[in-house]
Amino acid sequence: MEFQLVDEGGAEPDGTRLEALAPEPLLTRDYETRPALVYERLRERHGPVAPVDLLGVPAWLVLGYRESLQVLQDDPAWPKGLENWRARSEGRVPADWPLGPSLEVNHVLIQGGPGYRTLRGAWDTALRPFQDPRNPQAKRLKTAVTGYADELITLLAQGGGTGLADLSAQFSRPLPLMAASHLLGFPGSQGDDALMDMWRVLDAGPDAEPALERLLVTLTELAAAKIEKPGDDFPSQLLAAHPDLSVDALARELFMLLGMTSDHVGILISNTVVEVIAGESEGGVRTTLSAGMVRETMNRVVMRKPPLVNFVPRFAAEDTRLGNYTIRAGDPVWVSSAAAHADPLFAGQTAPGSSISSRAHLSWGAGPRQCPARELASTIAAAGVSRLFERFGHLELALPVDQLPWRSSPFMRGLRSLPVRYELAGPPVQVVPAPAPDLTDAPDQAAKRRSSLWRYLAGLIRSGS
Numbered sequence: 001m002e003f004q005l006v007d008e009g010g011a012e013p014d015g016t017r018l019e020a021l022a023p024e025p026l027l028t029r030d031y032e033t034r035p036a037l038v039y040e041r042l043r044e045r046h047g048p049v050a051p052v053d054l055l056g057v058p059a060w061l062v063l064g065y066r067e068s069l070q071v072l073q074d075d076p077a078w079p080k081g082l083e084n085w086r087a088r089s090e091g092r093v094p095a096d097w098p099l100g101p102s103l104e105v106n107h108v109l110i111q112g113g114p115g116y117r118t119l120r121g122a123w124d125t126a127l128r129p130f131q132d133p134r135n136p137q138a139k140r141l142k143t144a145v146t147g148y149a150d151e152l153i154t155l156l157a158q159g160g161g162t163g164l165a166d167l168s169a170q171f172s173r174p175l176p177l178m179a180a181s182h183l184l185g186f187p188g189s190q191g192d193d194a195l196m197d198m199w200r201v202l203d204a205g206p207d208a209e210p211a212l213e214r215l216l217v218t219l220t221e222l223a224a225a226k227i228e229k230p231g232d233d234f235p236s237q238l239l240a241a242h243p244d245l246s247v248d249a250l251a252r253e254l255f256m257l258l259g260m261t262s263d264h265v266g267i268l269i270s271n272t273v274v275e276v277i278a279g280e281s282e283g284g285v286r287t288t289l290s291a292g293m294v295r296e297t298m299n300r301v302v303m304r305k306p307p308l309v310n311f312v313p314r315f316a317a318e319d320t321r322l323g324n325y326t327i328r329a330g331d332p333v334w335v336s337s338a339a340a341h342a343d344p345l346f347a348g349q350t351a352p353g354s355s356i357s358s359r360a361h362l363s364w365g366a367g368p369r370q371c372p373a374r375e376l377a378s379t380i381a382a383a384g385v386s387r388l389f390e391r392f393g394h395l396e397l398a399l400p401v402d403q404l405p406w407r408s409s410p411f412m413r414g415l416r417s418l419p420v421r422y423e424l425a426g427p428p429v430q431v432v433p434a435p436a437p438d439l440t441d442a443p444d445q446a447a448k449r450r451s452s453l454w455r456y457l458a459g460l461i462r463s464g465s
């Protein structure tokens, strides 16, 4: 169905309902391989807001930069919270909708309603010790991440001082999971099985459902243990800031932390590594990789390739004009940061030489619900990337950059694998166990090596040439 696009300002609200528009499926093969083309097609056809079909459920996708800001900055007009979704309340969202499981676990990212503000405030307070570099918790986290990076590099280089590796599976994905395990204060190596289960959930394969069940049980046990005996970790900080959290509610927040840290930060690490070794950027990043340069490269990467490409849905509080359509009260609206960044209004302003700051990008969100963990995520990613380039004298892609395989989900976009040829800079480093957040539960390295995570990683080692 074609729609007449009308000039801004002169547009009359159309009378068409989302359900009646027979929207095109968004998640096609085309989207997987070249999402930018799909966004552009939708923009051409519908303007800054387009009706799309998300695996059988209709939704509005916000492609315009200005319209994205309008939604993100006005929380009362565009609240989150599945209770605001008209089609769901009317029983029109299928029970087996594939995106259901990721939206139905009720935590701070998904939630609207009266409890949200207190919960978000508690997150801000609980993250503070880990985000402010002057705090001992932040220092310990950074040392721990550097230690984990060393462990992973030493393990992958067991195939030889030079060789082939998949830096996604062997470094970028496990590193943030290990950092999350540190933040969560898992005693010893106990968290490793949970980390493997988080992968199964994120990969949404056939074993995702039992893995999710096991993971929630493990996190509920962890939550109960932290209520019983608080430590110097994120769950205990969150509880101190929000003492009314039930065991189940705390477990759901921990699930959120584990998911965000593992997937988003992993994608950021891989994308930054690609930028450094095959970079489109001028300035010879490879030869001058100071800590500052790593952070700067990362900031550029996060803007150009946002890990979270489509945000979780908001819902129109009342009938509202957005782009060329009238969004009915209770309609779901997905802001696409990737599409908004390609909007000429934004892309033109951030072109090289432009004086407009790239801080206006949406990769961390915008408005009251923007990411509270930006500094934490950047610190983990930067510590990992810095250590990688210290330990490897030479790294090159084993595939041309335009042939690297991408994994596309409705929410995320990241590399499926990152094949590289490496050469270690020097002799293997003696790995010092990373400090545990609670010293009474110092990790047992031998147990860790026998854990499922370690067995999995050992199975990925490729030999020499």
Ligand code: HEM
Pocket (backbone or CB within 6 Å): 108, 109, 110, 120, 123, 256, 257, 260, 261, 264, 265, 268, 306, 307, 308, 311, 312, 362, 363, 364, 365, 366, 368, 369, 370, 371, 372, 373, 374, 376, 377
């Ligand atoms: C590269 C890493 C990350 C990126 C790119 C990222 C990006 C984002 C974005 C775009 C949002 C806003 C979503 C929306 O408006 O619907 C968000 C929200 C959020 N992020 Fe992050 N994030 C990252 C890492 C993390 C980590 C490691 C944590 C936890 C430790 C975290 C915790 C949160 C929370 C709690 C929210 C919800 C805030 C709210 O609704 O009030 N994020 N993140």
